[in-house]
Amino acid sequence: MNEDTIKKPRIGLFVTCLVDLFRPSVGFASVRLLEEAGCTVEVPMAQTCCGQPAYNSGDREDAAAIARQTIEAFEEFDYVVAPSGSCAGMLKKHYPSLLKGTSYEKRAEAFSAKVHELVSFLVDVLGATSVAAAGKGGSVTYHDSCSGLRELGIREQPRKLLNSIEGVEIREMENADVCCGFGGTFCVKYPDISNKIVEEKTACIEATGAQTLLAGDLGCLMNMAGKLHRQGSPIKVRHVAEVLAGMEDDTPAIGGGGR
Amino acid sequence: MEIQSPQFKEKARNALANEQLQRAMGKAKTGFISKRKKSVEALPEFEDLRSSARAIKDHTLAHLDLYLEAYEEKVKASGGHVHWAETAEDARQAVLAICRAAGARTVTKGKSMITEEIALNDFLEKEGIRPVETDLGEYIIQLRGEHPSHIIGPALHLNKEQVEEDFRRVHTQLPEERDLSQPESLLGEAREILRPQYFTADVGITGANMLIAETGSSIIVTNEGNGDLTQTLPRIHVVVASIEKIVPTLEDASQILRVLARSATGQDMSVYTTLSTGPRRPGDPDGPEEYHVILLDNGRSSMLGTEFHEMLRCIRCGACMNHCPVYHAVGGHAYGWVYPGPMGAVLTPSLVGVDKSGHLPNASTFCGRCESVCPMQIPLPRMMRHWREREFERGLNPATQRYGLGFWAFFARRPRLYRLATSLAIPTLSGLAGRRGWFRSLPLAGGWTRYRDLPAPQSRTFMQQWQARSGAPHGREGGDR
Structure with missing residues (x-):
């Protein structure tokens, strides 16, 4: 060693x-x-x-x-x-x-x-206050996924790192801390209710006018991205790690096709 | 009330399609949440208060028999009567016996969820006794033949136009041209109709927010004052309360009051907080001649010491449902029994059986917002999960779900086989989507694709790519056992 x-x-x-x-x-x-x-x-x-x-x-x-x-x-x-x-x-x-x-x-x-x-x-x-990546920037809005927020206390950390990237503007959505309706198997066991909840969420996302929606959980992201796409929204959806790692250029947003 | 929870899905669908209900729910949720937030933020020690309120109830539940007996002694000493009711039927019969002995024709009622639980109104009516609800919300839903949709706001599912319609339909003695367009005018009319009822009623029935062992008192908190009139004006006051309402001392009760109204309505205190201790004493200007307490178990003692024990801390503030995205979406009636929202999803299976109410603990995203606002720190999601475990053990969940889960678990428990299966399936699925990147529909994925598109997998699995990139697998090879 x-x-x-x-x-x-x-x-x-x-x-x-x-x-x-x-x-x-x-x-x-x-x-x-x-x-x-x-x-x-x-x-x-x-x-x-x-x-x-x-x-x-x-x-x-x-x-x-x-x-x-x-x-x-x-x-x-x-x-x-x-x-x-x-x-x-x-x-x-x-x-x-x-x-x-x-x-x-x-x-x-x-x-x-x-x-x-x-x-x-x-x-x-690790005490990180910034990330090396210089992405494309632009306006983003961040959804606080429930387990991360309430079980692990994750709220400021992603915002801190996003703010360290030049050109990134965070536009907070209303009710960022409210569930997106995914809930694991919930979304397929109770699709009608899940749909109602995600509709409320996409309305909050749209209202920010942000170009990109970010979150730290792929389940929630697939749910919100799937709804936004069904609604014909142009908003791009990504996992926050992709932006922090500066991978936007070579990786299409969710649903943007394979590589 | 007959349990309709097995029809939860159907009721939820109807609720989602009910525009009027959706309008009422939209208004309700924002008010409760912002008011609670403001009142909690104004009190830096709120989190400590939650912990101390919880400790009071934990202590009480650990010595429940002791405090209940102490309470009974105090009630008797103050000239009141205590009736122990093991079941809802026992409680109904106890109320009936009191009413019969008094020759009662009319009873007034303060708002009480426990009398909803024992379906007292229907029972009294069948026995020829007229129950009159005096809480505005309860009065409205009594006129409509409905049940409460929220434990502190029984008529939360209604808009004021509907209430106006009901009042015009029922209060035909009042002039037609009267203005009922404002909440205040509706309240005024209800007050005018209800006021004489207090004087004609022979018996007044209330619930209790707490029972105090130290003094033998019952406490109710209200905002309309109807509870006070219900319990002081009729000749007989009957308190119907479940056994877990007990707290040891007056000091404990006042601690819990500090979190109750803040969590419920965002008030520091409710407008009226009323203590009743026994019947009227010589020299008292008012009060009932008889004071009865009916102590209801109805399944609660069997929750003690189980994984649902902590549910008995609940003080019925409604904060869990006020913050629940599922409750917001479907309203309280969809839950199909007395108690809706997260607390109902835990309590209902305890009281009526999980075989009849399995949907309730399943219809949760486990977002955890309920637990985060519960003044009694009740781990609601955890207990909903425990109900799912009971269901699973008894094979009560649908066969398709069980097979699906079993199939998935077979692979998930065998990493090597899992990698093999996913390395074949995922590129296939990705190829199937082609350049589109989305599926609008997919066999077996209807639950997902009915309302949203499914993003296609990027290409190969991460594990495939990682192995290819690194040449040899990193870390320990996952052997199947």
């Missing part, structure tokens, strides 16, 4: 299933941001999903099995970072209670202490 690897924090990237399947660019943006911030990033192959679909459907057994599998895959790292407040919240806040009273209780607690959502990790743990 040389000196360099000793000093650099070793990160296990929890990609999240939606990023893995639908939008790998968010994963690469995460890697770029973490590496630029002086970390070594590795991606354990034994990861699939955080287990929320099972956990929130009342299936504790499958959720616990997935939790154990994720802990095993990641516990060797200094930190576990995920580009999602919802998945990071699951790993950090819910794994310990899910595995309480089992042989994994202690491991789950130790694991939990290492877990962070990407942007809050950059700001709160």
Whole structure:
């Protein structure tokens, strides 16, 4: 081991299933941001999903099995970072209670202490106040996804880093902290209600006049992007990591076609 | 009230299509939220107050039997009567026996969710006793033959034009040309109609926001003063309250009052906070001759010590529903029973069974806003999840959901197989979308694509690309077990 690897924090990237399947660019943006911030990033192959679909459907057994599998895959790292407040919240806040009273209780607690959502990790743990990327700039509006906001206290961190990019103007929407109606399986179990909630959200987004909608969770983003597109809105939708990593030029916005 | 929660989806769809309801809900939600916010922000110690209110209730619930017995002693000592009711039927019969003994023909009622829970009005009417709701909102919905759509704003689902229509329909003795276009004129008319009722009623029935063990008192908080008239003017005052309303001391009650109105309506205090302790004493200028308390369990004691224990801290402020995006979207009636919104989604399955109310804890995005504003810090989303677990254990959720979940979990628990399957499926799906980037519809994805487009996957999975980029896999290879 040389000196360099000793000093650099070793990160296990929890990609999240939606990023893995639908939008790998968010994963690469995460890697770029973490590496630029002086970390070594590795991606354990034994990861699939955080287990929320099972956990929130009342299936504790499958959720616990997935939790154990994720802990095993990641516990060797200094930190576990995920580009999602919802998945990071699951790993950090819910794994310990899910595995309480089992042989994994202690491991789950130790694991939990290492877990962070990407942007809050950059700001709160690494002390970042700016990002190297110089993007295209323009006006953006930021939606605070529920789990990140209320379980992990993520609100100022993404705004701080966005403000450090020259030419980026944040136009706050009304009710930025109100749910977008995604809710995981909720959006397909109760599509009528989910639709009503996302309609209210897109009205708030449109009212800002911003060119781009950003958030830190791909599930919420796909929901809002899907609604905006159905409504014929020209607003571009992206994960905040892509903007922070300066990847706008080579990566079309959500729904903008493959590469 | 017969439970209609199994029809939640249908009721929700109707509610979403009801323009009038949507207009009323739109107005209601902004008011509650901004008022609460303002009043909470004006009180720097509000978060500490929440914690101390919670501690009071936690302590009380841990010694519930003790405090209930102490309370009973105090009520008796002040000349009142306590009736223990294990079930809703026990409570109804207790009320009826009191009314019969008094030869009552008319009872006035203060606003009370617990009498909604035991469906007291329908029961009394069948027994030939006329219940008169005296809270304006309750009065309006009684005229309409409806149930409350909100625990503190029973007529929240209505607009004032509808109320005007109802008043004109029912109050035919009043001149037709009268002006009923303003809330104040509606209130004035209701007051004019209701005032004489207090004097003709033989029995006044109220709920209780709290019961105080130390003094044997019941407390109600109101903004209209109707509760005071209901409990002081008739010859008999009956309090119907559930067992978890108890708090140890007057000091504890005043602590909880500090978070109650702020969380509910954004007021520092409600306009009236009224304590009743026993019947009229010699020398008292007014008050009832008899004072009865009916203590209802109706399933609550079986929640003690379970994962739903903390629900018994609820003080019925309504903040959870005021901040719930699902409640905002569909209103209270869609929930199909007495208690709507997040607190109803937890309490209803406890009281009527999750087999009849499974939709309620499922119809939540788990956004967590309810828990963040609950003055009693009740972990509502967590308890909704516990109900989903009970449902799952008993196999109550739909078969398609179970199979879908089982299929997904099979792969999610086998990383190597998962990677193989997704590395085949995702590029196929991406190719299927071609250059469009979106799906307008997709087999098995109707729940999503009915209302929104589905973005196509960018290309290959992240894992595929990462492996290709790095040559060899980083980290430990994920073996399937």
